[in-house]
Amino acid sequence: MFNNMKSLLLLLLATFATQVKEGRSCVYWARVWTEPNYQGVYYEFNEDVPYLSSYNFDNTISSIQVNGVWILYNEPEYNTYQTSIVHWAWGLDKKENLHGTDNQISSLRYAGSQSKSNEAGYNLYAGEMFTKKDLYGTSDIPDLSQFHQEVKSVIIIGQSSWTFCEQANYSGRCVCMAAKQHDSNSLTRLDVGFYQRMSDYYMYNVTSVRKGC
Incomplete structure (x- = not known):
């Protein structure tokens, strides 16, 4: 039954x-x-x-x-x-x-964004492999500590590159990341970058992020 x-x-x-x-x-x-x-x-x-x-x-x-x-x-x-x-x-x-x-x-x-297709932005995850708490952003953040957000993995969406830095105000060690995989049809496109472990890039703490590299 x-x-x-x-x-x-x-x-x-x-x-x-x-x-x-x-x-x-x-x-x-x-x-x-x-x-x-x-x-x-x-x-x-x-x-x-x-x-x-x-x-x-x-x-x-x-x-x-x-x-x-x-x-x-x-x-x-x-x-x-x-x-x-x-x-x-x-x-x-x-x-x-x-x-x-x-x-x-x-x-x-x-x-990504649920209102704009392929919007240039990033998802930051507190765990490796895109697990735990996440934060979506589309603009520069000089100090992520205000969000209490650890960053162990990242997904990039859109056609912009982004710079992630260990210290606030875009200082210290920085790494440039961008979409590496792409899909498209007659109406739109999708650009994605999967960064499963920031430690793979010798980044053990991310405190600021800004658009471009």
Whole structure:
């Protein structure tokens, strides 16, 4: 009986997801399926979801279609308390099967602006591999300490480069970062740079960021 009720609920959610797509107004979205090859029950998200269990989709996702950059985590709250499996899917209306991470995803979120496609900006993450607390920005910040934001990994979106410095006011050791991967269609483009560990660039603390290099 429980399984029948759960199936009915998932079908209702799928109907709602179709309605969301028809009236879609968000730049970035992710549609997830419970079966490989984009089969089974699906749901479409256009916002961060710290608990997929709230949608009865915890540990059920096997395939995905995305517009933009989406990070998938195998723990709730974006692996804030445990660093384990992380998967990122990105592109313009791109589909993929989650080989190796299927039926293991418990939270997801997007990187970038939800109002402007390919807006030049950055997501700063307090954990490596885009985990824990994040901060999205599109302008210079001379002192990140005011946000109490550690920076262990970074995602760049858009066509601008950015300079990250260890000390406030753009001083000390600095590293230039920019998008390295690109996708485009007849309507728009997407430029992305994934920097999984700032320590790979001998950056152990980031206190300021500014546009350009």
